[in-house]
Amino acid sequence: MTLSSRAVGVKDVAARAGVSLGTVSNVLNRPDRVSASTRVRVEDAMRELGFVRNESARQLRAGQSRVLAYVVLDAGNPFFTDVAQGVELEAAETDLWLFICNSDNSTERERAYLDLLQQQRVQGILITPVDPEAEHLRDVAGRGTPLVVVDRTQQGLDLCSVAVDDVLGGRLAVEHLIDRGHTQVAFIGGPLSIGQVQDRWKGAQQAWSEAGLPPEALHLLPTSTLTVGEGRGAGERLVGLPSRRRPTGAFCANDLLALGLLQQAVASGRRVPDDLAIVGYDDIEFAAAAAVPLTSVRQPRQELGRTATELVVDEANNPDHTHTQVTFTPELVARTSTMG
Amino acid sequence: MTLSSRAVGVKDVAARAGVSLGTVSNVLNRPDRVSASTRVRVEDAMRELGFVRNESARQLRAGQSRVLAYVVLDAGNPFFTDVAQGVELEAAETDLWLFICNSDNSTERERAYLDLLQQQRVQGILITPVDPEAEHLRDVAGRGTPLVVVDRTQQGLDLCSVAVDDVLGGRLAVEHLIDRGHTQVAFIGGPLSIGQVQDRWKGAQQAWSEAGLPPEALHLLPTSTLTVGEGRGAGERLVGLPSRRRPTGAFCANDLLALGLLQQAVASGRRVPDDLAIVGYDDIEFAAAAAVPLTSVRQPRQELGRTATELVVDEANNPDHTHTQVTFTPELVARTSTMG
DNA sequence: TTGTATGCGTTATCAG
DNA sequence: CTGATAACGCATACAA
Numbered sequence A, B: 001m002t003l004s005s006r007a008v009g010v011k012d013v014a015a016r017a018g019v020s021l022g023t024v025s026n027v028l029n030r031p032d033r034v035s036a037s038t039r040v041r042v043e044d045a046m047r048e049l050g051f052v053r054n055e056s057a058r059q060l061r062a063g064q065s066r067v068l069a070y071v072v073l074d075a076g077n078p079f080f081t082d083v084a085q086g087v088e089l090e091a092a093e094t095d096l097w098l099f100i101c102n103s104d105n106s107t108e109r110e111r112a113y114l115d116l117l118q119q120q121r122v123q124g125i126l127i128t129p130v131d132p133e134a135e136h137l138r139d140v141a142g143r144g145t146p147l148v149v150v151d152r153t154q155q156g157l158d159l160c161s162v163a164v165d166d167v168l169g170g171r172l173a174v175e176h177l178i179d180r181g182h183t184q185v186a187f188i189g190g191p192l193s194i195g196q197v198q199d200r201w202k203g204a205q206q207a208w209s210e211a212g213l214p215p216e217a218l219h220l221l222p223t224s225t226l227t228v229g230e231g232r233g234a235g236e237r238l239v240g241l242p243s244r245r246r247p248t249g250a251f252c253a254n255d256l257l258a259l260g261l262l263q264q265a266v267a268s269g270r271r272v273p274d275d276l277a278i279v280g281y282d283d284i285e286f287a288a289a290a291a292v293p294l295t296s297v298r299q300p301r302q303e304l305g306r307t308a309t310e311l312v313v314d315e316a317n318n319p320d321h322t323h324t325q326v327t328f329t330p331e332l333v334a335r336t337s338t339m340g
Numbered sequence C: 001t002t003g004t005a006t007g008c009g010t011t012a013t014c015a016g
Numbered sequence D: 001c002t003g004a005t006a007a008c009g010c011a012t013a014c015a016a
Helices: A010-019 A019-030 A035-048 A055-062 A078-093 A109-119 A135-142 A166-179 A193-209 A228-240 A255-267 A283-290 A301-317 B010-017 B019-030 B034-048 B055-062 B078-093 B108-120 B133-143 B166-177 B193-210 B228-239 B254-265 B285-289 B302-319
Strands: A068-072 A097-102 A126-128 A147-150 A161-164 A186-188 A217-223 A249-252 A278-281 A293-300 A323-330 A332-334 B065-071 B097-102 B122-129 B147-150 B160-164 B185-187 B217-220 B249-251 B277-282 B294-296 B325-328 B331-333
Touching: A010 A019, A010 A035, A010 B302, A019 A255, A019 B185, A035 A193, A055 B055, A055 B108, A068 A078, A068 A109, A068 A301, A078 A097, A078 B097, A097 A109, A097 B078, A109 A126, A109 A135, A109 B055, A109 B097, A109 B254, A126 A301, A135 A147, A147 A301, A161 A166, A161 A301, A166 A186, A166 A193, A166 A249, A166 A278, A166 A293, A166 A332, A186 A193, A186 A228, A186 A255, A193 A217, A217 A228, A228 A249, A228 A255, A228 B285, A249 A255, A249 A293, A249 B122, A255 A278, A255 B285, A283 B228, A283 B254, A293 B217, A293 B249, A301 A323, B010 B034, B019 B034, B065 B078, B065 B108, B065 B302, B078 B097, B078 B108, B097 B108, B108 B133, B122 B302, B133 B147, B147 B302, B160 B166, B160 B302, B166 B185, B166 B193, B166 B249, B166 B294, B166 B331, B185 B193, B185 B228, B185 B254, B193 B217, B217 B228, B228 B254, B249 B254, B254 B277, B254 B285, B302 B325
Parallel strands: A068 A097, A068 A126, A126 A147, A147 A161, A161 A323, A186 A217, A186 A249, A249 A278, A278 A293, B065 B097, B065 B122, B122 B147, B147 B160, B160 B325, B185 B217, B185 B249, B249 B277, B277 B294
Antiparallel strands: A097 B097, A293 A332, B294 B331
16 A cells, blocks of 8 residues: 555654654564553554565674575476475574575576675575586685585585485495396486586496496496486487397486486386386485386485585584585385386 | 685775775776776776675665565475476566575465565565465555566456466366266365365366266365375275276376376276376476376466566566456367376 | 664765 | 765664
8 A cells, every 4th residue: 555655664664653763673673672552553653654674774784694595406306396495494493584596507597696695695505506616616605605515525625515425326226226137227317527427327337347247238328418308318219229238227317317218118118117127316206106106216305405504504603613514325215117 | 715804895895906986886887987907907806805796785775676586385396496487587588586485385484485575675576375365465565566476366456467277277177088088087186275276176167067967977086285195195085986986087186186196096007098087287397207198287387487577577667567467378288198 | 762873885976 | 087975774872
């Protein structure tokens, strides 16, 4: 309703309530120092005028904000939204709010959001970066905004990070396929420039060679992104291989790929797992909900988010903070797609 | 590196570069008014000092921010992240940035985020609200922050909104099942207090009665949420019905339910669509990617986001803005889950 | 409780 | 280009 001359401020409230400016401020920040009756009067005035505290001014004075931000790689990937949920749960307990930003796999967007968030003086930034070694990540920390890297390991020790042991995850996946008797296996994923993909591939190779299997029987089928569409494409390439060398088991670098592969396999008449066994990675909700429930490597998603949040908050408030790299252990969840 | 005495400001930069404060400001805001050589010198100083513009101060002065916020109902539902992507695409073209907030179906969290965003003086708010008639939505607009309701229709004409005709969507789904010869059909979804669910159910009933089919042959299987888990549960209840009256087709109020139902059906040995045909709603990416690709009602998700963004931006900048209610038309996408 | 004054960092203006 | 200065809205400290 208030179509007034814009911008209702504390002094307008004070005038309306017939009290001083300082009293309004007290109602806002130390309600106990104000008598109940005047407090009510002030609150009424605020309501009538449609007063909204100006956070810019408040923050300019206080120098601190009550919001955290999480810059995700791909807001459409349920893995990240699950991590974000963990962040929110923990943040809520500290009376902090969360803004989610989507870099959408673009280094430029990532950098632009980091700039914006620093300028906003958010209390801390969580980020799953395109490249964990990028300079601009360190710049942020150097300029005073606490920053924690999520789901990527760090080379240096100058940043906090929370990650999962992806080499181990890769081992678990491939060991499982070996246990099930597969001797021709495909690793589907890419680009290898992505740290996680590289680590999972490395783990796969380790498990394979330790089992004494010939390297050429572990096929690398690179993809250009980790999406459902690429998974379908990989399925078609798989069929193209000569039947003698054609993999009977596939380990996909994430569940999106695995679901695409699964779809393509079923559509082309192959049976899962009899003709093709599939292991995914992340164990997103849709993995268990696929019509052929997907075996997958589970990461403690919410826990990642919670822990990362604890770390930023500590970095923001504890003068004795020391950078910490936390590594979680993944776990294989066996389902029908390998255990028909 | 800059471990200095906190808070590098424009005047520090000016001192370091040996220029006046005004010049630094010009480098920041009207670079053309500064000679190339001094500009470089100032930029170097900013870099060396790790200067970060203080957005609070800037905004306090300008009274305007460059960020939009989208408050979603459920960040884990791909439908909303797709809408958000549409918002981002449009926002980027207007040089605006997007913060995503998750109300997680909680009225309280929704209200708290709205307060926070108003205090931050964001340029505009997009929201898919728990309840589109809630008072606090109107309060926001009344206090000067442009707000657009996304994916919910409005009763009044005092707010902008962008929605899809859910009654029509419901009709399309059920007409499709009728066309395929089904005479016992289940509607799965809930709670009916959710506007969308109610509308889809209404459309289903309309199509059913217009086809001259008996009302009792259209079964309502209510759920308490729109999640994969509830979909599985509904599948179990479906089996419980006496075979004579057991539905051969199911229309689910969203794809999450449909995927859960699909999973349960396949796991319990029913064939889709021969034993049970399934229609979902939203056409999220995982619908097409399900091992039995899901027939679904598609909404123009990105378009929803784009249009909503155009509306907030207009409301924020155009003094002659008039509130507009935009309604899009849904479309049935037939796939294997009904067309085996 | 009240008035009043000051500062937070940035931008804009104006005369030199 | 410089130098000085006034806002923006809020929080606080201090004296009455």
